[in-house]
Amino acid sequence: MESIEQWKLKGDWFDVCKCNIPCPCYFAQTPTGGECEGTMVWHIREGHYGDVVVDDLNVLALASFTGNPWADDFAGATAGMFVDERADERQREALQLIFGGEAGGWPAQFSELIVEMRGLEFVPIEFEIADDLEWWSARIPGHVEARAEALSGPTTSFNERVQVHNPPGSEVGPSAVATQGVAVADQAEGFDLQWERTGQSSKHMNFDWSGPDQP
Numbered sequence: 001m002e003s004i005e006q007w008k009l010k011g012d013w014f015d016v017c018k019c020n021i022p023c024p025c026y027f028a029q030t031p032t033g034g035e036c037e038g039t040m041v042w043h044i045r046e047g048h049y050g051d052v053v054v055d056d057l058n059v060l061a062l063a064s065f066t067g068n069p070w071a072d073d074f075a076g077a078t079a080g081m082f083v084d085e086r087a088d089e090r091q092r093e094a095l096q097l098i099f100g101g102e103a104g105g106w107p108a109q110f111s112e113l114i115v116e117m118r119g120l121e122f123v124p125i126e127f128e129i130a131d132d133l134e135w136w137s138a139r140i141p142g143h144v145e146a147r148a149e150a151l152s153g154p155t156t157s158f159n160e161r162v163q164v165h166n167p168p169g170s171e172v173g174p175s176a177v178a179t180q181g182v183a184v185a186d187q188a189e190g191f192d193l194q195w196e197r198t199g200q201s202s203k204h205m206n207f208d209w210s211g212p213d214q215p
Helices: 089-099 105-113
Strands: 007-017 035-049 058-066 077-084 114-123 126-129 135-140 144-150 163-165 177-190 193-197 201-211
Touching: 007 089, 007 126, 007 135, 007 144, 007 177, 035 089, 035 126, 035 135, 035 144, 035 177, 058 135, 058 193, 077 089, 089 105, 105 114, 105 201, 135 177, 144 201
Parallel strands: 077 114
Antiparallel strands: 007 035, 007 201, 035 058, 058 077, 126 135, 135 144, 144 177, 163 177, 177 193, 177 201
């Protein structure tokens, strides 16, 4: 792949992180306690890079940072990335170009927040999500267990989700709709990052990206 092809990805994104509910980061604020660490998951429902189809593949990242990631003085995040081992050689190259920011679009902007990329591994990534967003989960055997349930409470309407429209610090880009959840499993180990906890913030958003000439 000598030049950047036209590409498009649509799918599901979610995170589980250290922050209290709701995570301040997607409101473009400083994380709970001033620092955050967590898991981000992308499930591609439909996608292509040129003629390379990447439907049903998954990407997962572990990340850690201090301060407001959207502030001008943000020092940058540390991250490591896992890519679905089911991807063949051309699919792997396409996903690395897109998620590494080299193929433009929103990932090119988002990747500017990362100052230290500790590595990339090809692993089995299991992804599941309820059609009604009652829960979402991802798992990498031996590395990651991430599962959340939709946030609810005494005044939540039955079968309606707690959502934020147009969050100002959306990790998937502008005009997103975030469904707030609570992590029931958040365990990770990889790239010299490690944590285990429950009960903290999680959120789900759909993404719809294209490139290289559209953010």
